Amino acid sequence: MTLRLYNTLARSKQDFSPRDEGKVSMYVCGPTVYNHIHIGNARTFLSFDLIRRYLEHRGYDVRFVQNITDVDDKIIRAANDAGVPAAEIAATYSAAFLKAMSDLGVEPPSAQPRATETIPEMIGMVETLIERGFAYAVDGDVYFSVRSFPGYGKLSGRDIDDLESGARVEVDERKHDPLDFALWKSAKPGEPHWPSPWGEGRPGWHLECSVMSEMELGVPFDIHGGGSDLVFPHHENELAQSEAATGRPFASYWLHGGMLNINAEKMSKSLGNFTLLKDVLEAYPAPVLRLLMLQTHYRSPLDFSTERLEEASTAYERFANLVRTIRWHRARPAAGAGAPEGERAALELAVTDARTRFEADMEDDFNSAGALGGLFELARSANGFLSANDAALAPDDLAIIADVETTVVDLLGVLGVTLPADESVPELPEGVVSLSRDVAGYEGTDRDEAADAILAARATARAEKDWARADAIRDGLTALGVRIEDTAAGARVTVSES
RNA sequence: GGCGACGUCGCCAAGUGGCAAGGCAGAGGCCUGCAAAGCCUCCAUCCCCGGUUCGAAUCCGGGCGUCGCCUCCA
Structure with missing residues (x-):
């Protein structure tokens, strides 16, 4: 059979054919760690976990890379609000993210690079872009010139002129074009910063994915994934930077997951209508959440x-x-x-x-x-x-x-939906022994024997149509967390998990 | 205003040219002393209007509606 997948770049389904026979290289944009992730974020990570698992099931050797953005405007803002260093916010929520993914049953990435550990490489890409005439420095900032890259807009299906007429782009006199975006930002007082040829500063958001994906996978790699809200500008910018810097195609298949909605509106931190993943997982098992998500196609919106x-x-x-x-x-x-x-x-x-x-x-x-x-x-x-x-x-x-x-x-x-472990021979609670003594006169200490005696006692009661006694025995077991179900082949015992 | 997606049973949701999967909820029945689990039966012609076709939920055109992106965002 042929695997077909929807490629945002082609705006259609295509046959999948990886770069290297039997191997798949994929990169999925990870979180910016300034808060706990919400279930909308979780949905995207779950969608790509599904894709990754299926590719592996299909026999591919999958190299799966996902970044963690640990330096960014939002982290800085959260740090200022909390009165702690930005690095502390990043460390706290990085750890929370890793735990959340583990709790969700998401397979760990093959590599999980962090922005702050990739600064020299990012500076290297900015230098290359300047050398090649795709970027320019102004007052310690460096911008990518969208007009210099002929393919700009090809991923999101946009035209630079249309975008500008949209008029929602902030005006900055120092940019050659309003759509030019920052590759490197000069540091303001109190912000995290690293030395660079343009002065102390930090990388722009789009840059890290370009650099890390190329480092870990080489270009062009097979699959680039993320939420559909990242198509523009994030992925468009990534693509432009990378192809301008390397002169080669960046990624072959762009996959985008649908948004998770609440009351038919996108869940987002800025709208304030979000539910944290960790709170859902406190109330429901991960496989249930996953089953819910997978009953909708990954590209469709999900309420x-x-x-x-x-x-x-x-x-x-x-x-x-x-x-x-x-x-x-x-x-x-x-x-x-x-x-x-x-x-x-x-x-x-x-x-x-x-x-x-x-x-x-x-x-x-x-x-x-x-x-x-x-x-x-x-x-x-x-x-x-x-x-x-x-x-x-x-x-x-x-x-x-x-x-x-x-x-x-x-x-x-x-699909990543795990079922309860085999409990065909359930481990009975200690209480069955004393219960068995009370209702069946059992005098030993073996739980299985005790349970057998209880069941025998109940079977006798039922045979004698002594329903009150039979139900009393069942109630006694229920109180111990043991469920009893009568089948044609005899009484079946299960022990509740909690 | 620009670009894009979607509109299928009460709710959710597959299906993209050949008599409409599945889950949840509901009705009736079976099994059971009761219960639990389960089984059986019933429950839609696919937003509206045109068109193409032997044949369309599926293709084309128009309309209405909802949502996403165009600014940080999974």
């Missing part, structure tokens, strides 16, 4: 709400319950007569279909929503098979449901 988190939780339970049920059956002897041959064959086909559809959807610009749809269909097929045959399973049947389990776990894993 976020607590209600949707609740819905995603329910949907997630479908998968969790399925693998729990399968594991429970697999942990028991399969001495039944077996499911009808036709049903077994149908389930086998459902597994194949789910795998085929997963690949086909993901090959088409990473359509995770479609891919998930296929997995839900497989879940229904498997549940149907089990509910029809759960008391009659034979070894052949176990083999097929095991296949369902690995398919679901593996493919959700490609």
Whole structure:
């Protein structure tokens, strides 16, 4: 199959063909660390984690680079507000960012360079741009001359003249053109600064991505990613700088993730309508948030709400319950007569279909929503098979449901959606021993034996239609965090995670 | 004002020329002593108007609406 992806530069889907056979080089713009990231930021990082994971699943050796912007106007402002050094703000929120990514289950980048560790290289690129006539220095600042680069506007589909007539560009008499942007900024008192040929100063924002991506990946590299709000001016400027400096194409495929909205409006720190990722993760497991995000295509806008988190939780339970049920059956002897041959064959086909559809959807610009749809269909097929045959399973049947389990776990894993660990043999809480003594007269200390005695006692009560006693036993277990479910093949015990 | 995207069931959302996936919610039924989990059935002709085509949610034109970018922003 051919992987097709939407390239902003081409404004269409294209077949993917990496620079080096079997290898993919990708760069994704990271955060500016002046605050905790919000879930809009998280969505973009999750989208590119999905892309990275799928490329790896597909067999590519992926080199994934993401920067951390640790010197910037916003950091300086946050530092001034808090009365602490800018470096302290950057250090605090860099650490918070790394933890948030880890909590989200995002795979760590192959390299994660920081702006403050790349100053000499950035100065080098500015010098090259001046030498080549694409940039000019004025009073300790250095600007990139957009008119000097013929391709300016090709990524965002803009025309320099149209942009200027838009008239929202700040006027600065020292610039040759209002759209010229800073490569190097002279330092004001109290700001972080580094020595340079133009005096003490700091790099402009766009510069670091150009320098780091080339350092880590070489040019042209394969995939450049970021949120769609970065297309202009950030990525347009990056592209212009890099191609002007190297004389070569910069990146082959530009991928942009859709915005996360709240009440149909973009979530952003400036609008103040943001929810921090860390706060969401305190209330909901990471896989639930990820499932919510992946049910929408990565390029589409996504409306976020607590209600949707609740819905995603329910949907997630479908998968969790399925693998729990399968594991429970697999942990028991399969001495039944077996499911009808036709049903077994149908389930086998459902597994194949789910795998085929997963690949086909993901090959088409990473359509995770479609891919998930296929997995839900497989879940229904498997549940149907089990509910029809759960008391009659034979070894052949176990083999097929095991296949369902690995398919679901593996493919959700490609999407980064993890399922609860195998608890087919749950670790029971200590309280079962004393409960067992109370309700079943158990006198030992083994938890599993105690639980068996409890279940036997409840089974007897149920056989005698002593519902009050049976329910009392169940309530006793519930109080210990042990859930009991009656199935045709016997009572099933699960232990809640918390 | 310029550039761009989108408008599919109550909500969310796939599908980009051949009789409209999936999730959540809802109705009815099955299983169960009850419960939990689950299964079955039901629930849309795709914003509006034209056009192209044997055939369009899918292509073209127009309209209406929403959103994004044009300034820092994932």
